[in-house]
Amino acid sequence: MHNAPDTIFRTLADPTRRAIFERLAREGEQTVSALTSQSGVSQPAVSKHLAVLKLAGLVHDRHEGRQTHYSAEPRGLKPLIDWMALYGAFWRDRFDALENLLNRMDQ
Amino acid sequence: MTDVVAATRSLVVERVMPHPPEKIWRALTQAPLIEAWLMKNDFQPIVGHRFNFRATPIHGWNGVTDCEVLEIIPCQRLVYSWNASGDQAPDGLKTIVTWTLTPGENGTRVRMEQSGFRPQDEAGYRGMGGGWPRILGRLEEAAGRF
Numbered sequence: 001m002h003n004a005p006d007t008i009f010r011t012l013a014d015p016t017r018r019a020i021f022e023r024l025a026r027e028g029e030q031t032v033s034a035l036t037s038q039s040g041v042s043q044p045a046v047s048k049h050l051a052v053l054k055l056a057g058l059v060h061d062r063h064e065g066r067q068t069h070y071s072a073e074p075r076g077l078k079p080l081i082d083w084m085a086l087y088g089a090f091w092r093d094r095f096d097a098l099e100n101l102l103n104r105m106d107q
Numbered sequence: 108m109t110d111v112v113a114a115t116r117s118l119v120v121e122r123v124m125p126h127p128p129e130k131i132w133r134a135l136t137q138a139p140l141i142e143a144w145l146m147k148n149d150f151q152p153i154v155g156h157r158f159n160f161r162a163t164p165i166h167g168w169n170g171v172t173d174c175e176v177l178e179i180i181p182c183q184r185l186v187y188s189w190n191a192s193g194d195q196a197p198d199g200l201k202t203i204v205t206w207t208l209t210p211g212e213n214g215t216r217v218r219m220e221q222s223g224f225r226p227q228d229e230a231g232y233r234g235m236g237g238g239w240p241r242i243l244g245r246l247e248e249a250a251g252r253f
Contacts, residue, residue: 091120091219097144098217101134102126 008077011056016041017049021058025072032068118221125214128182135185135206146172152179159192169193183208189221 012018020035032050036043050070053059057076062069124131134140136152146160156176164170171192178186185206190196202223209216 088118088120091118091221094145095120095122095217095219098131098134099122099124101140101144102124102130105130105134105140 007056008058011052011058014049014052016045017053020046020049021053021072024059024070025074029062029069029071032070035070119218121216121218123211123214123216128208128210128215131208131215131217132182132185136179150174150176152176152185154179158187160189177203 012021016039020039023035023038024030032043032047035050036046039046050059050061054061058073059070059076060073062071134144136150138148138150141148141150146162148160149158150156151158154176158174158176160172160174162170162172169192173190173192173196174187176185176187178184187204189200189202189204191200202221205218205220205222207216207218207220209218
């Protein structure tokens with residue numbers, strides 16, 4: 001749980017992998033071969049990236065016959081949002097406490 | 108007014124406080140005063156001084172933050188590292204906290220920026236170039252679908 005944002009940062013840090021994720025988010029469900037045709041890397045490489053994305057909870061796969069269709073999983077980004085919200089809330093609270101202290105302090 | 112902006116790899120909180128910079132500086136740099144609004148600490152306003160923030164441990168966090176004073180410009184700028192401690196250090200946060208005080212008409216603008224990823228994430232982060240703000244920009248959109 002603690003490492004979830006790190007996993008997402010690491011997963012999306014790879015430019016090829018990020019491009020695949022962005023494409024799925026933008027264009028919807030795609031097969032591995034469709035993704036390969038525009039990625040500039042080999043099909044095994046695309047499959048490997050998809051496996052990493054799936055492990056991070058960022059994509060969803062659906063099997064149909066011999067084809068596997070992949071789609072983006074926006075809920076996978078939630079730990080990242082929680083992480084930002086957590087620290088944002090932490091510092092906002094501390095700012096409130098700092099102002100309270102300043103109001104109690106002499107010049 | 109407080110703004111929390113999740114831009115690139117930093118978290119920024121800014122607020123104008125109706126107090127002079129000198130007074131705010133004391134609250135940022137005197138250990139007992141820091142404890143009153145942030146956490147227990149052994150801060151000293153000396154560049155290179157290593158110190159800890161200590162909070163009550165909770166599940167999954169030992170409550171300790173490892174810090175080092177990196178820069179001091181009295182009443183203007185204070186920078187310290189903000190890192191996970193002990194056995195949580197390898198996988199934990201490795202960040203920099205920068206405080207900036209800017210005097211203005213209605214008081215002092217207090218700006219806190221917490222920035223940075225772990226070193227092993229750093230190369231990846233740089234590689235992302237303009238991609239990261241775009242992803243963060245889309246988070247709001249995605250969040251609406253939860």
